[in-house]
Amino acid sequence: EIVMTQSPATLSVSPGERVILSCRASQSVGNNLAWYHHKAGQTPRLLIYGASTRATGIPARFSGSGSGTEFTLTISSLQPEDFAVYYCQQYDNWPPLTFGGGTKVEI
Amino acid sequence: QVQLQESGPGLVKPSQTLSLTCTVSGGTISSEGYYWNWIRQHPGKGLEWIGCIYYRGNTYYNPSLESLVTISIDTSKNQFYLKVGSVTAADTALYHCARRSLYDTRSFDIWGQGTMVTVSS
Numbered sequence: 001e002i003v004m005t006q007s008p009a010t011l012s013v014s015p016g017e018r019v020i021l022s023c024r025a026s027q028s029v030g031n032n033l034a035w036y037h038h039k040a041g042q043t044p045r046l047l048i049y050g051a052s053t054r055a056t057g058i059p060a061r062f063s064g065s066g067s068g069t070e071f072t073l074t075i076s077s078l079q080p081e082d083f084a085v086y087y088c089q090q091y092d093n094w095p096p097l098t099f100g101g102g103t104k105v106e107i
Numbered sequence: 108q109v110q111l112q113e114s115g116p117g118l119v120k121p122s123q124t125l126s127l128t129c130t131v132s133g134g135t136i137s138s139e140g141y142y143w144n145w146i147r148q149h150p151g152k153g154l155e156w157i158g159c160i161y162y163r164g165n166t167y168y169n170p171s172l173e174s175l176v177t178i179s180i181d182t183s184k185n186q187f188y189l190k191v192g193s194v195t196a197a198d199t200a201l202y203h204c205a206r207r208s209l210y211d212t213r214s215f216d217i218w219g220q221g222t223m224v225t226v227s228s
Contacts, residue, residue, distance in 0.1 A: 034212070044154075049214040053212075055212060095167045096171070097207075099156070
């Protein structure tokens with residue numbers, strides 16, 4: 001099983017700030033990595049797939065980078081609606097599909 | 108557009124079987140190129156993939172759960188199902204169904220809102 005590790009667990013930021021979230025895989029997953037955004041009480045939303053491709057309708061302030069074992073999600077200017085938990089997920093080697101533990105972005 | 112909706116009992120007794128249904132609307136579950144998945148989130152924890160099914164009936168499970176989990180599909184009803192046997196308190200979680208594309212994003216592009224299941228006597 002590929003273990004996904006996200007850091008930090010919690011990030012306290014202000015609107016307008018630039019945010020960088022990290023995700024590490026226990027072995028190479030190539031670029032087979034997705035990022036999701038999840039607000040409590042709402043449906044999780046796909047942000048990025050293929051490590052760097054924005055999903056349909058996702059604003060340009062979200063960008064993903066990395067390959068192999070190290071990945072980052074950058075939010076260039078945090079908006080109020082961006083306060084949520086962010087998860088990375090690998091789909092290179094499965095089953096099982098595995099998620100990171102999440103990073104909570106809070107004020 | 109395609110929407111998913113989970114349904115099932117919110118409370119299950121220990122040692123019993125948990126049964127959930129995911130209803131797909133706005134599209135057909137028999138579309139080529141999609142896996143239909145179950146994912147759960149324990150209170151205060153991250154996401155755990157349970158398993159998935161293709162419309163032809165092919166199933167894939169998380170090895171850590173495989174012995175107690177069954178996923179099935181009814182294309183005539185546009186529904187797929189999850190059964191978890193011999194539940195314990197550790198199965199208390201928010202259960203989501205989700206669609207994953209085989210070819211395009213290869214990611215979970217549509218999710219249900221989730222249904223909370225509590226295991227308690």
